[in-house]
Amino acid sequence: MSQLSSEQVLAAIAISQSLRKHELSRVELSQQSIAGGDFTEAYMRSANLAESHCEGTNFTEATLIWANLTGANLTGAKLERSLLTCALFKQANLRGVHASYANFTGADLERMDGSEGCFDGADFQDSKGCYSCFKGSSLQQSKGVGADFSWAEMAEAKLQASRWNNSNWVAVQLEAANLEKAQFVGCDLSEANLSRANCLNGKFAGVRLHSADLSGAQLDWADLSTANLRQAKLVRTSLFNASLERASLMDADLSGANLRDASLEEANLAGTCWDEAIVTGAVFTDSQGLTPEQKLWLRENGALNVPK
Numbered sequence: 001m002s003q004l005s006s007e008q009v010l011a012a013i014a015i016s017q018s019l020r021k022h023e024l025s026r027v028e029l030s031q032q033s034i035a036g037g038d039f040t041e042a043y044m045r046s047a048n049l050a051e052s053h054c055e056g057t058n059f060t061e062a063t064l065i066w067a068n069l070t071g072a073n074l075t076g077a078k079l080e081r082s083l084l085t086c087a088l089f090k091q092a093n094l095r096g097v098h099a100s101y102a103n104f105t106g107a108d109l110e111r112m113d114g115s116e117g118c119f120d121g122a123d124f125q126d127s128k129g130c131y132s133c134f135k136g137s138s139l140q141q142s143k144g145v146g147a148d149f150s151w152a153e154m155a156e157a158k159l160q161a162s163r164w165n166n167s168n169w170v171a172v173q174l175e176a177a178n179l180e181k182a183q184f185v186g187c188d189l190s191e192a193n194l195s196r197a198n199c200l201n202g203k204f205a206g207v208r209l210h211s212a213d214l215s216g217a218q219l220d221w222a223d224l225s226t227a228n229l230r231q232a233k234l235v236r237t238s239l240f241n242a243s244l245e246r247a248s249l250m251d252a253d254l255s256g257a258n259l260r261d262a263s264l265e266e267a268n269l270a271g272t273c274w275d276e277a278i279v280t281g282a283v284f285t286d287s288q289g290l291t292p293e294q295k296l297w298l299r300e301n302g303a304l305n306v307p308k
Helices: 006-014 292-300
Strands: none
16 A cells, blocks of 8 residues: 555545555644544554644554654544554643553653553563553553553552553652552562552562551551561551561551461561551561561560561
8 A cells, every 4th residue: 555645644534534544654743633533453553743733533453553643632532552662652641541462661651641541461572661550551461571660649540450560650649549460579669658648468579668658558468578677657557467578667657557377478567667567477587677666566466486
C-alpha cells in the first residue's frame, strides 16, 4: 500500500474513512485534529503527532515506534496491543485511554497524564515515567523491569499481579493503591507513599523503602526480606505472617502495627518504636539493636526467640 500524505490523511478523517493498515511512516500531523479516526494496525513509525488532537482515535495494534506524541490529547483513545517502543508521550493527555497489552518499552512518559486509564498487561520495560499520573488507572498484570516512575502519582491505581523488578519508584504516590501479589523485588521505593495500600502477598525482597510511608497498609504474607525500611512509617500497618528476615528497620515506627506470626530473624531493629504493636508469635531469632526494655516487652507480649 502506497504512503499517504498528511493532506490525504486529513481528508480521509474528514469523511470518516478508515486508515486501517495504511503505511503512514513519518507522517506529519503535528497540531492537527485526527479525533475519532481509525488507524487500526496502521504503520506509523516515527510519525509526528505532537500536540495533535486524538480524542477517541483508534490506534489498536498500530505501530508507533519512535512516534512523537508530545503534548498530544489522546483522551479516551484506543491503544490496545499497539507498539509504542521509544515513543514520546511527554506531557501528553491519555486520560481514560484503553491501552491494555500495549508495548511502551523505552517510551518517554514524563509528566504524561494516564489517569483513569486501562493499561492491563502493558509492557513498560525501561520506560521513563517521572512525574507521570496514573491515578485510579488499572495496570493489572502489567510489567516494567528497569522502568523509572519516580515522583509519579498512582493513588488508588490497580496493580495486582504486576511485575516491576529492579525499577525506580522513588517518592511515588501509591496511597490506597492495590498491589496484591505485585512484584517489586530490588526496586527503589524510598520516600514512597503506600499508606492504606493493599500489598497482600507482595514481593518486596531487597526493596529500598527508606523513609517510606506504609501507614495502614496491608502487607500480610508479604516478602520484605533484606528490605531497607530505615525510618519507614509503619503505623497500624498489618504485617501478619510477613517475612522481614535480615531487613533493616532502623528508626522505623511500628506503633500499632500487627506483626503476628511475622519473621524478623536477623533483622536490624535499632531505634524502632513498638508502642501498642501486636507481636504475638512473631519470631525475633538473632535480631539486632533491641534495647533490654524492648526485649522484655516483646517477651511479655508473646514474641518468640527474642535475643537475650
